[in-house]
Amino acid sequence: MNPGESAAAGPGGEPLWNTRWAEAFDLLATMIAVVRPDGHCLYANTAFENVLGLSRRNVLKRDWFEWFVEADLLRDTVAAIARNEFATSRLDAQLRRPLGGHAEPLLVHVIVNQVEGPHEPGAEPVLVELIEIEQQTRQDREERALDQVQANKELIRNLAHEIKNPLGGIRGAAQLLEMEIDSRALTEYTQVIIHEADRLQALVDRLLAPHRRPQQVAEMNIHEVCERVRSLVLAEFPKGLRIERDYDTSIPDFLGDREQLIQTVLNIVRNAAQSLVERIAAGDARITLRTRVARQATIGKHRHRLALELHIEDNGPGVPESIRDRIFYPLVSGRDGGSGLGLTLAQTFVTQHQGTIDCESEPGRTLFSITIPLP
Template identity: 75%
Template sequence: MSSTRAENSRFEALDLLATMVAVVQGDGALLYVNAMFETVAGLSRRSLMRSNLFDWFADGAQLRETLTAVLRNEIATGRFDGTMRRTPLAAHELLPVHVIVNQIEHGSDRVLVEMLEIEQQTRQDREERAIGQVQANKELIRNLAHEIKNPLGGIRGAAQLLAMDLVSKELTEYTNVIIHEADRLQALVDRLLAPHRRAQAVADVNIHEVCERVRSLVLAEYPQGLAVQRDYDTSIPDFRGDREQLIQAVLNIAQNAALALAERIAAGDAKLILRTRVARQVTIGKQRFRLALELHIEDNGPGVPEEIRDRIFYPLVSGREGGSGLGLTLAQTYVQQHQGMIECDSVPGRTVFRIVIPLP
């Protein structure tokens, strides 16, 4: 075994970490990077090791000073907050990180640099709140459905009996309204309870078959003015799941996007993108997964209204008049039944719903 391969084998356990880690020399030359660094940078390990760690920072001076102090044994560990570039030497796509510089061995000419995304903890807190929110929604919906269904059945039955005794056609129109509205509320309750009633039909699922099904349904509904683009990583493996649930989850998000794109569809420049990627060392609800599927549903619409941005997955919250506010709630429930999560990042002109599901 060559000395380089032997050296790299010492650090293979670093690939299990969910933070970016690099082994560097005093001049910033990269000797080793872990899998998470590859994922964030979007480059292979071989390509990364041809670059210099200082070039990945918007201001490399503080990293250089800390690294030098650790190598001189002035300090054993150095910490500071810095800003990384997602692409070396690029001024855009900056990533705030907390940097930890550690000695590897006393007197060694190399150090271990760990970079923790400052947003990562915020994201994990948000995921935990989302999981708790789904459980609270489930209990609320079950209790609410029980309280609604019993009197609703009585109201409908009483209206039917009353209609049988009425002679006036005008009066029977009122009882018909009562029966119709009772049926509408019953259908709403049934939709709320649907994800919790039916057992999952688990089988092998190909995410691109799911995306293609959603794409064909959306294009059938909007044949003009809307372009539905594909950006697939075809190497993503199949996984165990409920295909119909996932189709419904993605379709609910895509249909919401299409409705928000109404003005752009009329103008002929509406765009919806279905993008699939593989993520490594993903944490979902305090559980670590080596690999995960990332499905992005992106549109160029006006964005989610700011006043409901933090509540869009709550039941009965809708950003448009006449909306039931159930589409995203059901999508979140279906995804979480696959141990996954949904996030939304929205600004005017670009909204991205990100579905993450563990892979085998």
């Protein structure tokens, strides 16, 4: 049976893969296949091709179950759905990838459903959806991060309000007290109070800064941002540090606040450079700025046709495990003397561009990933 004669059909009886259904499936980020119990794959969408790194023709001509590690359970499930023992079923599986791809199988969550329409007796096809477990985990993490940004915003506003009013009173009282005393030793104490009040005021102002200043939106290029940050950090660390470029120059300009994104990337790259002190001394410190285009990217709960991916990777010691899950929280720092505001501000600025920021870290490799929708 060739694909045009297959029984799996959409509304009106037309073959499923020759209709608008196939076009819709090709827009999905999840992998879709129409499979018969004997392993004959009748249709695979673009996402399935991309994950395997093969053309659709090559995917269709192999026994579909051969793509899976220990596929017996999946084979039995497809057969049971085809026999109408169940309407739908879910299970986890491991998807093999061809030589030259990733060595490790891809963990996927499999959803098997019946296909409506006329079928060839004994060869009823089923619709199989494969969802990368890591992708689902990432989406859940992004949603939590967006909720965290909103919670941080409310916390900062309330905290600033509670601090600023008494802080002004403390500073004013210290100034009045200084005017009334003649002892130089006591004046030193009032100066300490005034200095610390000013320091706290500056800290509160920094926390509130991203929420006070309106975005200055204009056409901008992400590589101009990267080059600006690269020159600033290399001027600060002229020896022992190499900042490598890995740019996709086809990425289009987009609307954004150039200064906010410079500050975002600068905060991350400078943190990376400061963590690389030992490698800088040894002369083998490396930071990589990598840009790519992601297609059909899901950010939060929204799907975007195109998105910018900016990866900032370093070969430093990694983020301390004790704070790895909290690095975007205000005032959390893994470095002595750090304010703990750099990554909080970076997350706030990226969120204001409807994007997300994520971090993966282990000894010898830390990767910050920024994703921002493109027009």
